[in-house]
Amino acid sequence: MDECLFCKMVAGDIPADVVYQDDDVLAFRDINPQAPVHVLIIPKRHISTLNDLTPDDAGLIGKLSLAAAKIAQQEGIADAGYRTLINTNREGGQVVFHIHMHLMGGRRMGWPPG
Numbered sequence: 648m649d650e651c652l653f654c655k656m657v658a659g660d661i662p663a664d665v666v667y668q669d670d671d672v673l674a675f676r677d678i679n680p681q682a683p684v685h686v687l688i689i690p691k692r693h694i695s696t697l698n699d700l701t702p703d704d705a706g707l708i709g710k711l712s713l714a715a716a717k718i719a720q721q722e723g724i725a726d727a728g729y730r731t732l733i734n735t736n737r738e739g740g741q742v743v744f745h746i747h748m749h750l751m752g753g754r755r756m757g758w759p760p761g
């Protein structure tokens with residue numbers, strides 16, 4: 648996806664503050680952090696929303712959660728706790744249409760989110 652912001656980050660065309668990556672996953676700090684730790688974890692392959700997943704993507708989506716747990720350890724927030732979430736479409740609050748898991752921590756999270 649030529650015009651996708653996060654694909655451009657995967658390609659290295661736009662700088663990203665990368666905290667983790669492997670063959671399938673890239674994770675970088677959110678430009679507008681909502682918590683002391685706020686990382687976005689994305690599949691390197693473009694998928695727009697959760698609605699676009701196929702059964703073949705099950706492993707890939709699992710890898711986002713595995714990466715989140717690894718990054719939480721790395722950032723020192725695993726034991727205290729953290730939040731992961733994926734926004735989908737307009738009412739879900741999705742703004743960037745390349746699936747991304749938010750990892751937030753370093754403060755107490757309210758529930759329910761706004």
Ligand code: 5GP
Nearest residue numbers: 652675676677678679734740741742743744
């Ligand atoms: P969404 O609302 O789609 O779930 O989340 C999009 C997230 O991407 C927001 O938290 C926003 O701050 C972040 N974001 C938007 N543009 C950029 C950017 O250019 N760089 C980084 N690192 N994060 C971005």
Ligand code: ZN
Nearest residue numbers: 651654693745
């Ligand atoms: Zn993309």
